[in-house]
Amino acid sequence: MPRSPIKPLSSTSTKPPAGTRDFLPDDVRRREYVISIVRRVYELYGYEPLETPAFENIETLLGKYGEEGNKLIFKILRRGEHEASGDADLALRYDLTVPLARVIAQYQNELPKFWKRYQIQPVWRADRPARGRFREFYQCDVDAIGSLSPSVEADILGAVCEVLSRCGFEGYSLRLNHRLVLSGLLNAAGVPQPLHADALVALDKLDKIGRDKVIEEFVARGIERTVAERCLVSFDVDRAERPADTFKRLHGALGEADSGVANLQQIVSLAEQTPAAGRIRIDLSLARGLSYYTGAIMEIAVPDLAGSLGGGGRYDNLVGMFLGRDVPACGFSIGLERIIVVMTERGMFPADVTGSGVDAMVTIWNEESRADALALAGELRRAGLRVDVYPEADKLGKQFKYAAGSQVPFVLIVGDDERAKGTVSVKDLRSGDQQAVSRAEAAEYVRARR
Amino acid sequence: MPRSPIKPLSSTSTKPPAGTRDFLPDDVRRREYVISIVRRVYELYGYEPLETPAFENIETLLGKYGEEGNKLIFKILRRGEHEASGDADLALRYDLTVPLARVIAQYQNELPKFWKRYQIQPVWRADRPARGRFREFYQCDVDAIGSLSPSVEADILGAVCEVLSRCGFEGYSLRLNHRLVLSGLLNAAGVPQPLHADALVALDKLDKIGRDKVIEEFVARGIERTVAERCLVSFDVDRAERPADTFKRLHGALGEADSGVANLQQIVSLAEQTPAAGRIRIDLSLARGLSYYTGAIMEIAVPDLAGSLGGGGRYDNLVGMFLGRDVPACGFSIGLERIIVVMTERGMFPADVTGSGVDAMVTIWNEESRADALALAGELRRAGLRVDVYPEADKLGKQFKYAAGSQVPFVLIVGDDERAKGTVSVKDLRSGDQQAVSRAEAAEYVRARR
Numbered sequence: 001m002p003r004s005p006i007k008p009l010s011s012t013s014t015k016p017p018a019g020t021r022d023f024l025p026d027d028v029r030r031r032e033y034v035i036s037i038v039r040r041v042y043e044l045y046g047y048e049p050l051e052t053p054a055f056e057n058i059e060t061l062l063g064k065y066g067e068e069g070n071k072l073i074f075k076i077l078r079r080g081e082h083e084a085s086g087d088a089d090l091a092l093r094y095d096l097t098v099p100l101a102r103v104i105a106q107y108q109n110e111l112p113k114f115w116k117r118y119q120i121q122p123v124w125r126a127d128r129p130a131r132g133r134f135r136e137f138y139q140c141d142v143d144a145i146g147s148l149s150p151s152v153e154a155d156i157l158g159a160v161c162e163v164l165s166r167c168g169f170e171g172y173s174l175r176l177n178h179r180l181v182l183s184g185l186l187n188a189a190g191v192p193q194p195l196h197a198d199a200l201v202a203l204d205k206l207d208k209i210g211r212d213k214v215i216e217e218f219v220a221r222g223i224e225r226t227v228a229e230r231c232l233v234s235f236d237v238d239r240a241e242r243p244a245d246t247f248k249r250l251h252g253a254l255g256e257a258d259s260g261v262a263n264l265q266q267i268v269s270l271a272e273q274t275p276a277a278g279r280i281r282i283d284l285s286l287a288r289g290l291s292y293y294t295g296a297i298m299e300i301a302v303p304d305l306a307g308s309l310g311g312g313g314r315y316d317n318l319v320g321m322f323l324g325r326d327v328p329a330c331g332f333s334i335g336l337e338r339i340i341v342v343m344t345e346r347g348m349f350p351a352d353v354t355g356s357g358v359d360a361m362v363t364i365w366n367e368e369s370r371a372d373a374l375a376l377a378g379e380l381r382r383a384g385l386r387v388d389v390y391p392e393a394d395k396l397g398k399q400f401k402y403a404a405g406s407q408v409p410f411v412l413i414v415g416d417d418e419r420a421k422g423t424v425s426v427k428d429l430r431s432g433d434q435q436a437v438s439r440a441e442a443a444e445y446v447r448a449r450r
Numbered sequence: 451m452p453r454s455p456i457k458p459l460s461s462t463s464t465k466p467p468a469g470t471r472d473f474l475p476d477d478v479r480r481r482e483y484v485i486s487i488v489r490r491v492y493e494l495y496g497y498e499p500l501e502t503p504a505f506e507n508i509e510t511l512l513g514k515y516g517e518e519g520n521k522l523i524f525k526i527l528r529r530g531e532h533e534a535s536g537d538a539d540l541a542l543r544y545d546l547t548v549p550l551a552r553v554i555a556q557y558q559n560e561l562p563k564f565w566k567r568y569q570i571q572p573v574w575r576a577d578r579p580a581r582g583r584f585r586e587f588y589q590c591d592v593d594a595i596g597s598l599s600p601s602v603e604a605d606i607l608g609a610v611c612e613v614l615s616r617c618g619f620e621g622y623s624l625r626l627n628h629r630l631v632l633s634g635l636l637n638a639a640g641v642p643q644p645l646h647a648d649a650l651v652a653l654d655k656l657d658k659i660g661r662d663k664v665i666e667e668f669v670a671r672g673i674e675r676t677v678a679e680r681c682l683v684s685f686d687v688d689r690a691e692r693p694a695d696t697f698k699r700l701h702g703a704l705g706e707a708d709s710g711v712a713n714l715q716q717i718v719s720l721a722e723q724t725p726a727a728g729r730i731r732i733d734l735s736l737a738r739g740l741s742y743y744t745g746a747i748m749e750i751a752v753p754d755l756a757g758s759l760g761g762g763g764r765y766d767n768l769v770g771m772f773l774g775r776d777v778p779a780c781g782f783s784i785g786l787e788r789i790i791v792v793m794t795e796r797g798m799f800p801a802d803v804t805g806s807g808v809d810a811m812v813t814i815w816n817e818e819s820r821a822d823a824l825a826l827a828g829e830l831r832r833a834g835l836r837v838d839v840y841p842e843a844d845k846l847g848k849q850f851k852y853a854a855g856s857q858v859p860f861v862l863i864v865g866d867d868e869r870a871k872g873t874v875s876v877k878d879l880r881s882g883d884q885q886a887v888s889r890a891e892a893a894e895y896v897r898a899r900r
Contacts, residue, residue: 009886012508016506016556022500022503023501024557029499043807044837048475049478049482051479053471054572057463072529075526076527082744086537090467092526103472110474114840114841114852124504126530136505144841146841155827155839170891194731270820357493364601370599371722373601374720378608378725381495386493387496388566389601391597405562
């Protein structure tokens with residue numbers, strides 16, 4: 001709390017800073033609902049929670065996100081007499097992967113050899129604010145550290161599907177591909193090794209710009225047109241194709257012994273034992289723009305939704321950045337903000353999340369009944385109901401109007417009559433019904449009908 | 451995630467920045483446990499969640515916390531070409547009250563007339579780091595906006611007691627006093643009005659420095675020694691005294707009609723209908739250092755604990771700072787970090803919070819049984835168990851050693867024998883017992899014993 005009362009400063013804007021949002025109760029409830037599902041599922045899968053500070057020493061972050069990333073890092077002024085110099089010594093968390101890498105190095109002797117952690121925290125990026133692009137947003141990462149086993153990918157795919165199903169998504173699938181397979185296909189099509197990264201950046205845009213423009217981009221990046229066209233043929237698969245058929249074609253193209261294909265097959269086969277069963281589609285055109293993936297790559301696909309609700313993959317050379325040696329890792333990032341938008345648009349939140357935060361309001365009959373109103377509220381709360389007490393001994397009509405304006409479903413009244421009879425009048429503001437209920441049964445009456 | 455793989459930078463320190471902490475799984479679980487209690491109770495009491503951005507426009511914060519506070523605000527460099535100039539345009543949240551005041555002004559047409567909100571978020575202060583003093587820490591505020599009614603204080607006192615009881619605290623009390631009563635007593639003792647603020651600052655130290663040093667400080671601040679001594683007599687009450695007796699003495703000192711005493715009496719009487727019943731002690735020496743309180747002030751007192759786990763009061767002239775008019779308000783701030791420290795020291799966390807985050811680990815018998823291990827894990831997870839799957843087909847001894855090192859209570863094995871018989875061997879690593887259980891009953895077996 002502030003240290004002293006201050007004069008009103010009506011000239012100051014009261015909007016949140018550009019690119020950030022205030023989360024009013026409805027917003028918080030929706031986000032907490034999704035976060036509680038994610039948390040619950042990841043814990044069932046043996047992932048453990050990690051949280052790191054909002055800011056890091058600036059040298060921890062600088063140089064980790066490329067030239068462009070450096071510019072988008074929010075930098076914090078050094079305190080004290082140095083403040084005037086413009087020197088920055090701290091910077092706001094830009095993602096959850098670099099802090100994870102730092103934690104792995106710092107606590108290497110305390111953390112288990114196979115460490116499965118999840119982390120759900122905001123990150124900050126000084127991007128130009130735009131619709132759906134914020135300067136403060138939550139990331140929701142899960143990473144399994146320390147093993148090259150295909151069980152790891154299968155387990156992550158299972159957990160992600162469990163999250164989506166519990167959120168109410170149906171008909172979704174997980175697109176799966178493999179960096180080694182992509183490399184193999186590019187080689188087979190005749191794309192020279194040094195141009196593979198360029199090819200993947202172009203391929204990543206297939207969904208957005210279409211086949212012809214991707215070919216133009218291949219050409220612009222120095223790949224021969226015939227090679228580009230051959231490439232696109234090998235990536236252009238029917239996304240509804242069963243994995244077994246895709247593997248047959250891949251064995252034809254890359255040989256029976258290709259290690260990328262073998263790894264993919266293991267992952268798909270293991271994932272059949274998880275909630276991802278039947279949901280995996282091999283999508284050879286899936287590239288995932290980021291260059292640090294080294295094995296399987298994966299992405300959520302939801303029917304009638306452009307873009308993805310999240311993605312991830314294996315990246316064995318990254319989280320060891322502070323440790324100084326490679327550490328195998330596979331991770332997935334769920335697009336929390338996007339999931340909330342889609343669930344809101346599609347009406348997927350349960351009524352108790354989107355409805356009022358209060359189940360019932362107790363009115364005050366008159367000044368003398370103030371204490372009794374608090375006592376009744378206590379009885380209802382002990383039964384697990386969320387209860388508000390109207391604070392002032394206003395006219396009853398005013399109290400009802402207030403409750404209706406706040407979308408409170410039930411209003412309880414104990415007037416002189418009710419007190420004499422040991423009852424409570426309970427009005428359902430949605431239907432208009434009003435019933436006299438014995439006081440001892442009031443909580444159960446509301447609970448059964450809310 | 452970072453945009454490109456990078457070279458190891460082993461020279462960078464991997465500690466979190468000074469004054470901040472990494473929260474490893476045990477830490478997160480403990481904090482989440484307390485937060486979930488606070489959230490649940492505040493929601494039962496009809497408070498609604500609010501979250502605001504981590505940073506505010508710098509002019510929103512500057513000048514709100516006094517000269518000293520201005521220096522402790524973390525300031526963020528303006529982005530882009532301005533970065534070099536050292537100009538700051540944003541600043542990290544310093545408390546939860548100024549953002550609340552901004553939100554009240556910004557959404558005045560959407561928020562209810564009586565708004566009860568809670569907010570649990572980190573704040574940042576560039577204090578010199580010390581034991582127990584951090585630069586990043588959580589605040590946990592609850593405030594009821596818009597009403598002068600004593601029901602408000604009673605409701606907050608009830609909610610706070612409910613939180614403490616659910617956390618497992620016993621024998622605690624709520625110290626209660628009133629700014630108007632303090633003023634009345636200072637007047638009655640002969641302290642001139644302009645010296646009241648000085649007197650309260652000195653009085654606030656009574657617990658720390660004792661009676662004699664407080665008198666010295668009164669004198670140093672320009673209050674006559676005889677007046678100071680008279681003051682201390684009127685504040686020096688037996689803290690175990692029942693409120694009714696205190697009120698009797700106050701009526702003697704201030705008259706029957708004193709509005710502060712009347713307000714306190716109403717609050718105490720109403721609070722008897724809440725979980726605060728029997729827990730309130732009038733403590734006339736309670737001053738709460740902050741100058742913005744205007745009515746009741748309150749503080750948690752826990753047996754055998756110096757200092758407080760939280761406090762609050764009525765402050766009717768503060769949250770309207772951006773609105774440009776006064777708005778009645780009463781709030782309480784629970785000292786989340788302190789509560790966690792005390793609960794940890796006193797062993798108050800339930801075993802499932804402090805124990806392993808995993809209930810059982812499924813071993814892998816050999817490469818061929820990898821899929822079956824995932825299937826078994828799925829069966830256990832569907833029963834609500836938190837289950838890890840060992841990722842590599844290592845020797846069984848190594849897998850057991852790993853589980854023991856991670857404090858996992860149960861390890862499950864499906865070897866060739868078990869597979870043939872349709873059983874699972876379940877080993878309780880705490881007792882060393884190993885039992886063969888039918889596969890269908892494995893989940894229930896673990897659940898009953900974890």
